Amino acid sequence: MPSERYQALDLVSTLIAVLHPDGNTAFVNAALENALGLSRRMLEGADFPHWFTDPGMLQHALAGARGQDFAALRFEAVLRRPQQEPLPVHASVAVVEPGGDVLVELWPLEAQARQDREERLREQAQAHKELIRNLAHEIKNPLGGIRGAAQLLEMELDRPELAEYTQVIIHEADRLQSLVDRLLAPHRHPHLVGDVNIHEVCERVRALVLAEHPQGLRVLRDYDTSIPEFRGDRAQLIQAVLNIVQNAAQALAGRIATGDAEITLRTRVARQITFGRQRYRLALELHVIDNGPGVPDAIKERIFYPLVTGRDGGSGLGLTLAQTFVQQHHGLIECESAPGRTDFRILIPLP
Template sequence: MNTDAFDLLATSVFLLDAQGRIEYANAAAEDLFGRSRKQLRGLPADRLYDDPASLQTSIEHAAAGIFADARQLSSLRRGHESIEVSVTTVALAGQSWPVLIETREIEQRTVADRGQRLVEEIESQRELLRNLAHEVKNPLGGLRGAAQLLEAELPSPALAEYTQVIISEADRLQALVDRLSGPKRQPLDTKPVNIHEICERVCALIQAEFRERVALQRDYDASAPDLQGDAARLMQAVLNVARNAAQELVLQKDEDGAPPPQIVLRTRIARQVVLAHRRHRLAMVLSIIDNGPGVPEHIRERIFHPLVTARPGGTGLGLSLAQDFVRQHGGLIEFESRPRHTEFRLILPMEQTH
């Protein structure tokens, strides 16, 4: 492996031996850790971070080939300053160095605040929608009832076609109002949940609905333990995100140059994750990745808000509801999108949230 290219990167890179000692550090690593390559060479990489035990476990697993990559949050000391960083440990097969560590400096507080602000905005909008739904519900019931009474008094059965239109439209609006009211805030039915069983059920439903129009791939971390959660709500959250991806893929399937539609469900364990201003030792990261055209730029900042959609005929409630269900578990859905790669990540704490 030619290491010259690593010096062109803005992120810190270490190449480690099988014992986790640094054999190579790029220029960005010298800047981030405030030490020269000569000083870094031979040091145990985990000792440079504030959470050495967790990172050492990741290094050992990578060296043993137990996983391809693992991401976790940590911090390091630079002088009197504590710096929040994102650390990715990567297993290198067939290379002179078995493990690579990439370290990015992040503004963790900014990330957490942005997530919390999103949650507060969505909840505020949901409250407005619940109030609106309550005001609309009673007139709709009266409208439907009046149409039924009118139908019973009509002189000609042929005229019932018009009252049936009124009744069916009232029923359709009633269903929409019920969805706008949002999920009922009942306590979570919390039990140990195998996230891969949920993924498989979602795959079965997607395949039944879209058949050969969308290909599904699995990339599971088989060593991931069960998490504490409400299986029904988690199932609905995952299904909403996956179905949304499938619907977008089907819409762009026949476009010139579009690749065969594909969705990947990937699970990974992240360590030291901050969610809603609370640090969790372990979190499940379920990524739903599609190769569609990407999320339109004009709705990216509002994609989890109710009634926001770019798809013709869409209600804009699926992703909002998914975010709500994940948030009830103390988690968060985040996403990144570019043409041919859109990834929604459902991040769920492994321990039960009280």
């Protein structure tokens, strides 16, 4: 049976169809089933070019395959999907064997753009991590000397009112030391792995935020209680989610004052999802959604960079640390934001 012959293609994240030379479908893999929202049984035996907005492009490629005019052909196309938006794809048509089946591979252009963005973020995060670690170590040693010298100077002053200046030096040195400690925090502590229930994490964060904002803020729960436990560092995940929720609460200051601020904690299971250039059968999808003003356009592309903040007095480290902690769980954080709705989505592979 053709479907048994090509069954290994179900393990591939690329959308793949195997066609007979006449264009009828011999096999589709699970990724293509999911993209079209149709079962394999409905697709196999059907005319595959029918699922393209311009069937002629694929028909032309199949004719070339039958005539052995090429070994492989690439083109851009749009895939029709029932009750869904059309899907722009990059298509590759290759002959499996002369006069036999034809392999059609489809790469969603949005998925390719997302993968490129994820790869760029990972590379940037690694570069920032190395820069921060080296810079923090370089800053830390002189800070201790500056603080010590200010303390010794204060002891030698014969006019007490001058101590105000040495206190400024000591206070600022302590503030910078605290900033350096926060920059180094993810690299200092070992990764303590245990069984994690994500809803216990969410409830702990919810309690902490509501204790800080007892009036004017609602933190809503929308949980999928079937999500299994997974191995992870509970303390790191609490800190990651807390940083995101606290950021949301700070952005909601105006709405908290008027009493209509809302943050939603939503958990779901994502199936057959690709991120970090890997495909996962199951992944945790944790959303932190707020009804605030949205992320300013000027920093939207840089919110996970260290020391980038849209708030006066903010350190710009909360989201950087959250991304670092989630990446240590082989996951990532994404953000979609518009006025009235900001959605931070945490993705972590599940067993």
